[in-house]
Structures are given as C-alpha cells and as structure tokens.
Amino acid sequence: MPPVAENDLFIKTTSGGRAGVRSDFPIFARTFAGRPLIYLDSGASSQKPQVVIDALADHLAKHNANVHRGVYALAQEADAAYDGARKRVAAFVGGAPQTTIFTKNATEAINLVAYSWGRANVNADDAVLITQMEHHANLVPWQMLCRERGAQLRYLEVDERGELSLEQLDSELARGDVRLVAFAHVSNVLGTINPVAEMTARARAAGVVTLVDGAQAVPQLPVDVGALGADFYAWTGHKALGPTGIGVLHGRAELLERMQPFLTGGDMIASVDFQETTWNELPYKFEAGTPPIAEAVGLGAAVDYLSGLGMERVRAHERELTAYMLERLAAVAGVRVVGPPQADRRGGLASFTVEGIHPHDVAELVARAGVCIRAGHHCAQPLMRCLGVGATARASVGVYNERADIDALVDALLSGRAVFGL
Ligand SMILES: Cc1ncc(COP(=O)(O)O)c(C=O)c1O
Numbered sequence: 001m002p003p004v005a006e007n008d009l010f011i012k013t014t015s016g017g018r019a020g021v022r023s024d025f026p027i028f029a030r031t032f033a034g035r036p037l038i039y040l041d042s043g044a045s046s047q048k049p050q051v052v053i054d055a056l057a058d059h060l061a062k063h064n065a066n067v068h069r070g071v072y073a074l075a076q077e078a079d080a081a082y083d084g085a086r087k088r089v090a091a092f093v094g095g096a097p098q099t100t101i102f103t104k105n106a107t108e109a110i111n112l113v114a115y116s117w118g119r120a121n122v123n124a125d126d127a128v129l130i131t132q133m134e135h136h137a138n139l140v141p142w143q144m145l146c147r148e149r150g151a152q153l154r155y156l157e158v159d160e161r162g163e164l165s166l167e168q169l170d171s172e173l174a175r176g177d178v179r180l181v182a183f184a185h186v187s188n189v190l191g192t193i194n195p196v197a198e199m200t201a202r203a204r205a206a207g208v209v210t211l212v213d214g215a216q217a218v219p220q221l222p223v224d225v226g227a228l229g230a231d232f233y234a235w236t237g238h239k240a241l242g243p244t245g246i247g248v249l250h251g252r253a254e255l256l257e258r259m260q261p262f263l264t265g266g267d268m269i270a271s272v273d274f275q276e277t278t279w280n281e282l283p284y285k286f287e288a289g290t291p292p293i294a295e296a297v298g299l300g301a302a303v304d305y306l307s308g309l310g311m312e313r314v315r316a317h318e319r320e321l322t323a324y325m326l327e328r329l330a331a332v333a334g335v336r337v338v339g340p341p342q343a344d345r346r347g348g349l350a351s352f353t354v355e356g357i358h359p360h361d362v363a364e365l366v367a368r369a370g371v372c373i374r375a376g377h378h379c380a381q382p383l384m385r386c387l388g389v390g391a392t393a394r395a396s397v398g399v400y401n402e403r404a405d406i407d408a409l410v411d412a413l414l415s416g417r418a419v420f421g422l
Contacts, residue, residue, distance in 0.1 A: 043396030085300030190339030191346030
C-alpha cells in the first residue's frame with residue numbers, strides 16, 4: 001500500500017505526531033463500534049470546526065436578540081453580528097453585502113429566482129436551458145416554472161467524460177428563445193467543474209440571464225462571483241463548514257431591484273398600508289420574517305476559518321486527495337468511476353459503481369469498517385438515467401480528510417468484494 005503522504009493541511013508536530021485541521025473538528029474524537037470516524041460524505045454535508053460551534057454558542061449565550069427591530073444595546077449587538085456576518089460571507093466570494101441574500105439553503109435561493117425572476121420574465125414559447133447533470137434543486141423549480149408558463153425546459157447533454165459542450169450551448173442560445181441558463185458550478189455526482197466564466201459570457205452575449213448552483217463549489221474552490229459573471233449564484237452553508245439552515249444568493253443588483261419579493265411579511269417592507277405595501281431595500285427585500293441569525297453568525301465563522309486556511313490550499317488539498325482516490329479506485333476490480341478522468345477537472349468526489357454489488361450494499365459494507373459514504377441517486381435522477389444506472393456510491397472529501405481515509409475506503413471495498421465472493 002502506498003505510504004500516507006504529508007499534505008499541506010496536515011503538519012507534523014514537534015513530537016513527530018500529526019496535527020492539523022482534523023484536530024479542529026471535535027467530531028473526529030468520536031468512535032463508532034470502537035473504530036475512528038472516517039467521513040467521506042462532505043458532499044452531502046461537511047463537519048464543523050470548533051470555531052463554528054463556538055460562534056453559534058457564543059452568539060446564543062451572549063448576543064441573542066431579534067435583528068433590525070430593537071433600540072437596546074443587546075439588539076444592536078445582534079444587528080452587528082448578523083450584518084457583520086453578511087459582510088464577511090459576501091467578501092469571501094467577492095460579492096457585495098447589498099446583493100448577498102441569506103436564505104434557508106441553496107434550494108431556497110434557486111426557488112427565489114425561479115419565482116421572483118422567472119414568473120415575471122419567462123413566458124409561453126420561451127425556453128429555460130439547464131443541464132443533464134443538475135441536482136433536483138436546480139431542476140424541479142425550472143420544471144415547475146416552465147409548466148406554469150407554457151415554456152420549454154431544455155437540457156445541455158453530458159458527454160461520456162461527464163462534461164458539457166460549449167458548442168451545444170452556442171447552438172441552443174442561437175435559437176433565440178432561451179431566457180435563462182442554469183447550471184452547476186461543480187456536479188455533485190460527476191464532480192465536473194464546469195467552465196462557468198465561458199458559459200456566462202456566451203449567455204450574456206446572447207442577452208440571456210444565468211444562474212449558477214455553487215453548492216459544491218464554494219466549499220472547495222476559490223470562488224469570485226464577480227469574475228464568474230453569473231447573474232445569480234446560489235450556495236449553501238452546511239456544505240461549507242457552516243451550520244444547516246442557511247444558504248446564500250448573490251444577485252446582480254439591477255435584476256434584484258426589478259424583481260418582486262419571493263416571500264412577504266415582516267422585515268422585507270418599507271411601509272404597509274391597508275391595501276398597498278412598498279418593499280425594503282436590498283438585500284432585506286428578499287429576507288421576509290426573522291432571518292437565520294445564529295446560523296449567519298456560524299457561517300461567518302466558517303468562511304473566516306476557510307479564509308484562514310486559504311482556498312487555494314483547500315483546493316490543492318482536495319485535488320490531491322481526489323487524484324489519489326481516482327488512482328486507488330481504478331485499481332479495484334469491478335469499480336467504474338463516473339465523471340472526468342482527471343482530478344484537475346473535478347471537485348473532491350468520486351461516484352462509482354462496483355460490478356456485482358448494489359451501491360446501497362457497497363455503502364453498507366464500507367460502513368461496517370467505519371467508512372461513511374453515500375449511495376443512491378444523489379438527487380439527480382435524470383442524470384442517473386443518462387449514466388444508465390439507478391444509483392451510485394459516492395465518496396467525497398473535505399479539508400479534514402487525508403490519504404489514510406481513502407486507503408480505509410479501498411480496503412473496505414476489497415473486503416466487501418470478498419464477502420460477495422467476487
Ligand atoms: C449541486 C447541489 N446543488 C444543490 C444542492 C442543495 O443544497 P441544499 O439541500 O442545502 O439546498 C446540493 C446538495 O446536495 C448540491 O449538491
């Protein structure tokens with residue numbers, strides 16, 4: 001077996017032991033049936049560093065009050081904590097606070113655009129263009145919109161390497177009826193890193209609005225929403241070391257200004273009369289009701305932590321682990337990995353099938369060795385049909401993983417094959 005290599009995020013301590021980011025995550029002190037936790041499911045949700053847990057607890061213990069309503073000192077602390085978190089979250093991805101909207105998750109961020117922008121701008125005989133690799137969160141809202149408006153929903157195809165074709169994008173845009181192109185920055189099944197800037201530039205040149213689903217990208221790549229050029233960019237806190245219950249939508253100011261609100265009620269208004277209401281300024285116009293205050297504070301701590309590591313280093317670490325995972329999985333008989341063959345073109349995950357063993361059994365077999373992976377359709381049923389499978393197993397890495405985790409997965413797969421007599 002290859003030796004466990006040092007990598008940038010794991011440093012040798014003076015006593016010769018290993019320290020580094022994993023020790024920042026208290027969950028790794030846990031054992032399951034006497035085995036250490038080997039967590040390879042960060043694509044579903046990441047683990048949380050102690051600084052995020054502390055930020056949540058500290059906020060609730062010392063600064064808790066509702067926001068934007070109180071004149072007393074405690075309420076002002078809560079305001080400062082919430083709006084301060086927004087500034088840090090926006091800066092983390094090169095966005096502006098005014099156009100950075102907190103939502104419940106990426107799903108809600110995409111639904112916000114499908115309702116508020118889509119229902120005012122997509123009409124009968126228009127088309128919405130998405131891709132075959134979309135998570136249901138970036139597919140079902142467009143299906144609903146198109147059905148309601150009598151518009152067409154069309155798909156960019158995924159080729160045998162798990163990639164999209166810019167030529168097909170061009171020919172779709174040339175048809176003249178596309179109003180919006182929505183696609184993942186990083187596929188949660190194939191791992192493909194899509195050429196976002198090229199795609200948004202082509203759409204913009206054709207006068208077409210773009211939405212990018214960055215749920216899998218923000219946790220592992222340096223992201224600059226300005227440079228990527230999307231009109232809307234959505235992501236989710238819990239995959240980026242933050243708490244559940246918070247997502248983010250970055251939008252182009254001109255579009256957000258023109259859009260009607262998504263949800264209505266308290267906080268998102270400027271004034272309400274018996275028959276008429278006017279809307280609050282951005283971003284509050286899109287944040288109806290009491291927002292996820294403690295969650296925003298937790299996400300602020302998460303992005304500070306990631307910035308401290310440096311997103312270039314995070315990407316290098318996950319790229320290196322992915323390359324290692326692809327190499328080791330390729331050597332296991334019967335394993336077929338889907339998506340781009342090169343680690344450079346993919347995020348930190350590998351979805352695979354094992355000939356003769358159902359993906360759910362694969363996940364179950366490796367779980368017996370304490371290895372946590374995911375099996376199923378990964379909320380991408382249409383993509384599964386394109387791949388000709390009902391499900392895959394998926395191992396996904398985070399900042400706290402190391403090569404030994406991949407070795408444990410591969411050892412468990414080899415033992416699993418033996419259990420099945422393969
Ligand atoms: C690519 C992608 N988009 C969207 C989502 C939805 O994220 P959330 O459930 O936090 O809204 C996920 C979650 O798995 C995802 O992987």
